[in-house]
Amino acid sequence: MTRLLLTLLFALFATTAGAQKLVTGVSRDQVAITANFDGSDILVYGAVARDAPLPKGQTQNIVITLEGPSEPLIVRKKARIFGIWANHESVHVDSAPSFYAVSTTGPLFDLISHTEDLRYHISVPLAIREIGGTATAQHPKKFIDALIKIRTKDGKYENEIGAVKFRDNTLFSTRVQLPANLTEGAYKLRIFLTQDRKVIDMSETSIEVRKAGIERWLFNLSADRPALYGILSLFIAISAGWLASAAFQLLRR
Template structure:
């Protein structure tokens, strides 16, 4: 009996896998962003198509596109008034939070993606922020996560873009993601999810590379590899700039 079960498993594994009925074919207006001294932001056009092996089903499809910046820990402080002064009452460390996160969709995210799928793929902004262990420090960990999201939404680095994905004839899709000027250098994973009835039926991922170039890159590398030289150079530049400003001021007074 055991031998028969093993044989059946081997036969099943030997069968060719069925090709995915719907797949993503993706394009980007640019897959590399250069941060220069005059960099004031950028706009990425994300576009693509749905490749099908069968006729379009009757149930409509939805598209979700996410772009995430490098993540890292974040420390949050909650202030309270004690003895007439404001002090840090609670301090919480968020394990992981993306430096940038944008979610663009064809419709309201909570309508086109189930909570189970959101938990599985970490699509929504709250799911992208990892705060495991915070509940052991404070009684209301959700307030700290909400505060972080609210602050970064106001800064423009967290973006919820419901209805910003155009989907033509259930085949061609496109959207624009605005990258702010205060970008963190690194790789920006870009994911596309095709959903139907709240469930993910196909997904695709690529990467946008964000790097400093020119003088910005040289100064960044110098500050990391030779901090003493970087500090001396900064001091020299500050002294020279101060001397020039003083000289110009004296010249105008004559």
């Protein structure tokens, strides 16, 4: 709350010599993945610092994107060949965000033009960078659409139209929902100020998502000492089996 008040006070008293500048903040810049982590949310807030009010009749809008670490992948389509289901067509994707959320004050393409989307890669399809289809994939776009559909269903891709509250063309805020199945890494947060479907200012920051507690210790152990991790896993499995067997024997008496 203190950070929010400081941000808004700075925005109200800042002067920018005729320019308009975004002043932004987040409720936290780190997210810890623990044993009981079941998702979270991040408050994104800010204001537009300007030295004069907007002319009457003019309006501005806010578009916010949060992008998780990207990864290359192959999208495959199965087909029935000689009575057996097998991989038939595939599309190689150079990089696809593990998580991507778009929050806006209204329908996205009412706020930005397609040219601006191409420039900043704001919409979900343009956040995915595709190399191209294999020789057997005649319609690569269908594969990208299928990938977006699957990840949207899993909560990894979000389109939140109207989720950003923008008061008097000055103060804005929204909450970005994070699912439980987050990938570790730096999440890039971008905030766009738009007018007449053009981006007139942009703010960018990052949010770190890291494992914490026993999850972090086990992850580091598996990476740094895989042999010890394997022995420990085997010991835990044997112990669990022995305890289950002992409990079953006690119940039978």
